[in-house]
Amino acid sequence: MSLILDHVSYTYSVGSGYEVKALNDVNLKIEDGEFIGIIGHTGSGKSTLVQHLNGLIQATSGTIYYNGADIYDKDYDRKELRTQVGMVFQYPEHQLFETTVFEDVKYGPKNQGLDDKQATLRAFEALQKVKFPEENYDASPFELSGGQKRRAAIAGVIAMKPAVLILDEPTAGLDPKGRDEILGLIREMHDKSGITIILVSHSMEDVANYVDRIIVMEKGAPLFDGAPREVFANYKKLEEIGLAAPQVTYLMHDLYDQGYPVDPQATTVEEAKQEILRVFGNR
Amino acid sequence: MLKDITLGQYYPVDSVVHRLDPRVKLFGTLMYVICLFVADHVAGFALMTVVLATVIFLSKVPFSYMVRGLKAIVLLLVIAGAFNLFLTPGEAAFTLWKISVSWAGIKSALLMVFRMTYLIIGTSIMTLTTTPNQLTDGLEKSLRLLNYIHVPVHEIAMMMSIALRFIPILIEETDKIMKAQMARGADFEKKGLVNKAKAMVPLLVPLFVSAFRRANDLALAMEARCYHGGEGRTKMKPLHYRRIDAVAYVAILFVFAASIAVAILY
Amino acid sequence: MGIIEAKDLVHEYYRRDEEGNVESIETAVDHVNLSVQPGQFISILGHNGSGKSTLAKHINALLLPTEGTLLVDGKDTSVEANELSIRKNAGMVFQNPDNQIIASVVEEDVGFGPENIGVPTEEIWTRVEKALKSVGMWEYRTHSPNRLSGGQKQRVAIAGVMAMEPKCIILDEPTAMLDPDGRKEVIKTAHELNRTKGVTIILITHYMEEVVDSDYVYVMEKGSVVMKGTPREIFSQVDALKQYRLDVPQVTLLADELRKAGMDIPAGILTREELLEALCH
Structure with a gap:
């Protein structure tokens, strides 16, 4: 059970004179149950990459295998793929349209062909998962606060029970409080139900605390791929391409360079604290 | 696919047509439309073709770019053409199954398609070569007289210019919402009119909500x-006539006179 | 006297039912006092719903106080005759870069403000040139705003305000919708205008790392100012900041944790150089 990208390339506006190569020979393997962060600045190809995973964009060359089957095969049911690989777009609250939150969340399950009763159950379950306040189930989605709208929109995708959930900048435009809540929620979903999560972001610090694996996209291809501490070890290169490693990484490297025997690969405040106390503790 | 709609979008190159005063272009477009409806003979068609080709050449906007804008209305053309073709009474030219097609029908269908195609291409040259702001200024100045009968000319012109500025943004937004709903299992290729209409609700509601939000923000800004x-x-760019504008006016009037002459002669 | 003086400023939103009866009253700004001196760089921090944007809209006379007074450059915002001159003197940049650009060409958009206040044509051009150069967007003057990045669009919006030659600019969450590059770009531009042109800046944000270089910081919560001081004074109260759910920069957080664990580190660490210095002294 996995997603495999095999030499995937994608070019925008083929034949129009101003072609843009958005993806350039990408090879990736994503296993079941992984929690992955895809990082890159605007235009690095990260959004294009994830839209390939559920078939919304078709590669110009190369192919993608989902659970062993070629998704570009003539007989492959790509509508089914989209429900297996769920996708939460940037500012997902802009897609809400029904008269109540509950009806809106039911939209996806109904499109899957479930009857009203099953769809209701799914919607209920999904809204519980995103900790949406029960008293607002029947509220109009347009009257909610920003954070609640986003939860409702995320529930609309997870109600389809995808095996893989992709979130494109799920915290964009939220304040720190809203951001922590949404990221916490995503982690909880991952830990409890073992769903594969792919988080697209341009913020290293957001992602470092949550994911197990980071893929750094640059010019349409993965530049680094590994555990956060391995990726952040390349902090100088990251800075060159306009992405900063977490502040802590810089500090630990500075200390290490000055001859203190700290582990420079600490990436979170907690890890850094333990390291500094270990080395400087006796002062 | 939605990005192919070129109608009304400014194409930034430097050409004689781009440099013309927007009032000239507005006047020219008006005359052009009148000429199109006066023309009902091959000679008239030929004259308009030459005029259109010359203007397209002078505008430096690639022809393929203009034609892309036509794709959106092909269906409309086919329907309008078919109506004329089958529903015009007259001497039968040939019979398909039980429906007979008259010579008059063929003629009026051809005329219809020709006029609509030329109309779209011709008017889009104006918007392709004129920035929305110039267009607004041109309209505002040309219609100044209407101010005396309390028509809010400036406000109407401003609204138009803002609408044009937001067309590409809303197109992009439509594309995004479509993808988001497809990811939730929406099917925009359903068969049947009722199903199609139903499938549009999840697209149109968010689009309207977003348009209102933007309008609100913009008003505040x-x-x-x-x-x-x-x-x-x-005005940052007040309108002043130059020599070339006078030349253009003469050319427009000349074409107009020629097309009337052609219509009378044939 | 300061360029902006708010005295016991209160703003209430009335929610009405269908018949127009008042259903509930929400106090968005609650007795706020504020004094900004010309040339200062002020930041107002707070998360969504803290009332910071409502406050900002008062400075531009887009909203009027329910109670209290607000003077901008000595003029009372609640006097209607002052409206245009206040808006000219206190320009405003909003959150969404797309929804505040009116024209389809960069230079025409920058000229929009001067056109509105009746600046003669030739002067509009010199102002547009000056404004675009001051934000580093001069070479994009004939571009369409749709092709620009988020950070560039915000710089055009700032230029649009600069062309009105304001004494003060209010930036209402100008970076909330931008990527890290764009955020840096905008904050850098604001500081440059403050330094080189002496424009008073009021930056409204929820990102703490953006306020580090301000002269003075206000923290808002539920419509009131709950903390105020220099960035160092504010950053030394990590527990209070956490309580208001603000995003304390990693270095400040780490320094605070180490201090609590008994290490000898001063409070209010702002940068990693400072922490390094404190550790290695």
Whole structure:
């Protein structure tokens, strides 16, 4: 059970004179149950990459295998793929349209062909998962606060029970409080139900605390791929391409360079604290 | 696919047509439309073709770019053409199954398709070569007289210019919402009119909501920048006629006269 | 006297039912006092719904106080005759870069403000040139705003305000919708205008790392100012900041944790150089 990208390339506006190569020979393997962060600045190809995973964009060359089957095969049911690989777009609250939150969340399950009763159950379950306040189930989605709208929109995708959930900048435009809540929620979903999560972001610090694996996209291809501490070890290169490693990484490297025997690969405040106390503790 | 709609989008190159005063272009477009409806003979068609080809050549906008804008209305053309073809009575030219097609029908269908195609291409040359702001200024000045009968000319012109500015943004937004709903299992290729209409609800509601939100934001931003209607406003790019504009006026009137002459002669 | 003086400023939103009866009253700004001196760089921090944006809209006379007074450059915002001159003197940049650009060409958009206040044509051009150069967007003057990045669009919006030659600029969450590059770009531009042109800046944000270089910081919560001081004074109260759910920069957080664990580190660490210095002294 996995997603495999095999030499995937994608070019925008083929034949129009101003072609843009958005993806350039990408090879990736994503296993079941992984929690992955895809990082890159605007235009690095990260959004294009994830839209390939559920078939919304078709590669110009190369192919993608989902659970062993070629998704570009003539007989492959790509509508089914989209429900297996769920996708939460940037500012997902802009897609809400029904008269109540509950009806809106039911939209996806109904499109899957479930009857009203099953769809209701799914919607209920999904809204519980995103900790949406029960008293607002029947509220109009347009009257909610920003954070609640986003939860409702995320529930609309997870109600389809995808095996893989992709979130494109799920915290964009939220304040720190809203951001922590949404990221916490995503982690909880991952830990409890073992769903594969792919988080697209341009913020290293957001992602470092949550994911197990980071893929750094640059010019349409993965530049680094590994555990956060391995990726952040390349902090100088990251800075060159306009992405900063977490502040802590810089500090630990500075200390290490000055001859203190700290582990420079600490990436979170907690890890850094333990390291500094270990080395400087006796002062 | 939605990005292919070129209607009304400014194409930034430097050409004679781009440099013309927008009032000239507005007047020219008006005359062109009249000529199109006066023309009902091959000679008239030929004249308009030459005029259109010359203007397209002078505008330096690639022809393929203009034609892309036509794709959106092909269906409309086919329907309008078919109506004329089958529903015009007259001497039968040939019979398909039980429906007979008259010579008059063929003629009026051809005329219809020709006029609509030329109309779209011709008018889009104006918007392709004129920035929305120039267009607004041109309209405002040309229609100044209407101010005396209390038509809010400045406000109407401003609304038009803002609408044009937001067309590409809303197109992009439509594309995004479509993808988001497809990811939730929406099917925009359903068969049947009722199903199609139903499938559009999840697309149109968010689009309207977003358009209203943007309108609200924009009104606030305009107010914050001291916008208070046309009163006491100055212009960054005031309109002044130049020699080339006079030449263009003469050329337009010449074409107009020629097309009337052609219509009378044939 | 300061360029902006708010005295016991209160703003209430009335929610009405269908018949127009008042259903509930929400106090968005609650007795706020504020004094900004010309040339200062002020930041107002707070998360969504803290009332910071409502406050900002008062400075531009887009909203009027329910109670209390607000003077901008000595003029009372609640006097209607002052409206245009206040808006001219206190320009405003909003959150969404797309929804505040009016024209389809960069230079025409920058000229929009001067046109509205009746600046003669030739002067509009010199102002537009000056404004675009001051934000580093001069070479994009004939571009369409749709092709620009988020950070560039915000710089055009700032230029649009600069062309009105304001004494003060209010930036209402100008970076909330931008990527890290764009955020840096905008904050850098604001500081440059403050330094080189002496424009008073009021930056409204929820990102703490953006306020580090301000002269003075206000923290808002539920419509009131709950903390105020220099960035160092504010950053030394990590527990209070956490309580208001603000995003304390990693270095400040780490320094605070180490201090609590008994290490000898001063409070209010702002940068990693400072922490390094404190550790290695």
